[in-house]
Amino acid sequence: MLSQWLFYAFATLSVLSALGLILSRHPMNGAMWFVITLVSLAGLYSLLSASLLFALQLIVYAGAIMSLILFIIMFLNIQPADIPVENGRWTYLLGGCLAVVPIGLLLMRIVRSLPGGEVDIVGNGFGKVKSVGLVLFRDWLLPFEIVSILLLVALVGAVVLAGKKEMNQ
Amino acid sequence: MIHDYLFLSILLFCLGILGVISRRNIFTVFMSVELMLNAANLAFIALARLHENMDGHVLAMLVMAVAAAEAALALAVVILLHKHTGKVDTNVFSLLKG
Numbered sequence: 001m002l003s004q005w006l007f008y009a010f011a012t013l014s015v016l017s018a019l020g021l022i023l024s025r026h027p028m029n030g031a032m033w034f035v036i037t038l039v040s041l042a043g044l045y046s047l048l049s050a051s052l053l054f055a056l057q058l059i060v061y062a063g064a065i066m067s068l069i070l071f072i073i074m075f076l077n078i079q080p081a082d083i084p085v086e087n088g089r090w091t092y093l094l095g096g097c098l099a100v101v102p103i104g105l106l107l108m109r110i111v112r113s114l115p116g117g118e119v120d121i122v123g124n125g126f127g128k129v130k131s132v133g134l135v136l137f138r139d140w141l142l143p144f145e146i147v148s149i150l151l152l153v154a155l156v157g158a159v160v161l162a163g164k165k166e167m168n169q
Numbered sequence: 170m171i172h173d174y175l176f177l178s179i180l181l182f183c184l185g186i187l188g189v190i191s192r193r194n195i196f197t198v199f200m201s202v203e204l205m206l207n208a209a210n211l212a213f214i215a216l217a218r219l220h221e222n223m224d225g226h227v228l229a230m231l232v233m234a235v236a237a238a239e240a241a242l243a244l245a246v247v248i249l250l251h252k253h254t255g256k257v258d259t260n261v262f263s264l265l266k267g
Contacts, residue, residue, distance in 0.1 A: 004170075011177045018181055018204055022188035027196035027257070034200045037181075041207055044174065048218040053210075053226055060233050065203070065240050072244045073196055076251050084193045084258035096190035104183045111175040118170050119218055127226060135223045136230070143227075147234045154238035161245040 003047055003120065010047070014040040026083060027073050031066065038062040048119060050127040174215035181208035195250075195257045199243055206236050 013036060020033035042057040125131045136144060181204060188201025210229040217225025247257070254261045 007170075007173060011173070014177070015180060015184070018184045021200055021204065022184060022192065022197065024197075025194075027194055027200075030194075030197050030200060034204065037204065038207065041211060044177075044211060045214055048174065048214050050214050050218070050226055050229075053214060053229055056230065056233060057210075060237065061207070065237055068240055068244065069196070069200065072247065076248070076257065078257060082255070082257060084256070084260070086193050089191055092191035093187060096187045099190070100183045100186050103186075104179050107179045108176060111172055111179065114172070114175070115219075116170065116172050117219055119174075122218075122221070126221060127223065132223050132226050132230075136227045139224070140227045140231075143231055147231050151234060151238050154241050158241040158245040161242070162248050 007044065007047055010040040010043040013037075014044070025086075026080070027078065028070075031070055031073060035062055035066050038066065048127075049122050052127060052129050052132045171215055171219045175212060178208045178212040178215065181205075181211065193259050195247055195259050198259055199240075199247075203236060203240075206232055 017033040017036035017040070021030045021037065024030045024033060038057065038061050042054050042062065045057055046054040185201045185205035185208060188204065189198050192198055192201070210232055213225040213229045213232070217223060217229075250261055251257060
């Protein structure tokens with residue numbers, strides 16, 4: 001069954017590259033690993049027949065947000081000497097595992113109690129631009145407007161914060 | 170089968186928490202937060218597929234917009250901190266203590 005194999009391939013890829021993100025020392029390497037995670041998540045969205053979200057994940061997340069992060073990492077020109085020394089990294093990782101594993105097991109129990117189902121690619125416009133847009137602009141109009149205001153405020157805030165030095169002079 | 174997607178989402182979320190807990194590099198911490206948002210998105214879309222209802226897709230789009238706003242603001246703060254201290258260490262955030 002092709003979709004099953006594709007799921008396992010994408011899942012392995014995303015988990016391995018997430019591990020690469022949290023283990024790599026230089027943020028640039030971590031960002032490159034994270035791009036692989038985002039692209040494999042886009043593949044998983046397409047397996048769930050969310051074609052609009054597949055495109056948005058590639059364009060907005062892997063394209064816009066990651067290029068912004070990469071731009072800032074390059075802009076700050078981080079030398080190997082500037083990277084914080086993390087001697088207790090493995091200790092914190094082990095302690096974090098102790099804290100996180102019970103939460104994960106609890107969540108997995110909750111998921112097991114949910115009704116399951118086989119997933120295949122569905123037709124009849126599920127997840128296509130038109131049907132998602134109809135839901136967005138009929139049922140979710142107010143949240144959409146609130147998010148647009150949030151984006152505007154974030155834009156103004158970013159400009160004010162990053163350009164502070166020039167404003168004081 | 171839908172459970173596998175939810176298990177993967179839980180695993181990615183836990184990896185994101187681990188990244189936030191164990192790292193001090195501010196970019197890695199920031200990208201771990203983004204990883205947690207993506208895990209939540211995967212859960213939204215898997216459940217939307219399970220119920221054949223597109224509200225989950227709309228919520229995932231809203232989460233993406235919030236992540237973009239968060240990225241812009243957080244990176245502006247990182248630039249400010251780097252201007253002040255020349256470091257990318259989360260420990261410099263202790264200067265925000267009162």
